[in-house]
Amino acid sequence: QLQLQESGPGLVKPSETLSLTCTVSGGSISRSYYYWGWIRQPPGKGLEWIGTIYYSGSAYYNPSLKSRVTISVDTSKNHFSLNLHSVTAADTAIYYCASMPSGVIGATGRLDYWGQGTLVTVSS
């Protein structure tokens, strides 16, 4: 069974870059039948999909965040990462990483294994 664990700073200053890593255990990130995603949840609010990446490095993003987001993968370390640039207080949220099974064509879209989440606060 896959296990995912987010890591990174819990506090980021406005206008700086939020950087998080998700380490995958219980299986190789290079397995062809999984994609890997980031989702966030502002305190007390709902869920927002940020982006998804395949082990090949092919990634796609939420259009609302696309200009500020980069997701990358490091197969040698079995982890993938999120960079969100030029953050503001509106980016304060719990950030989750999750696995997304592959389908016949690309990712299925459902999120089956989740990390526990990490709270990132944007404040000076």
Next chain:
Amino acid sequence: EIVMTQSPATLSVSPGERATLSCRASQSVSSNLAWYQQKPGQAPRLLIYSASTRATGIPARFSGSGSGTEFTLTISSLQSEDFAVYYCQQYNNWPPYTFGQGTKLEIK
């Protein structure tokens, strides 16, 4: 972007009773819909995908139905551990994948 609307926002039900949660899509998502359960301080957990398929390890009291724009999650006999927030998510038209705003299921 497809907008997912869940109703009601809060549902009060007694243990042992049936709970019915609704999710509506702003346009057809076929059967590409998932349901998640989230308890306080925890990550969401996948319950249902493809509108009606239970995820691994999910009890049979959870069932999903619907297609197109109207979907329902039914919990047949509520257990104490079922009181939580439930989200629907469409993955038919993307990017982006989109979630509903959630339904809080509380003890009556």
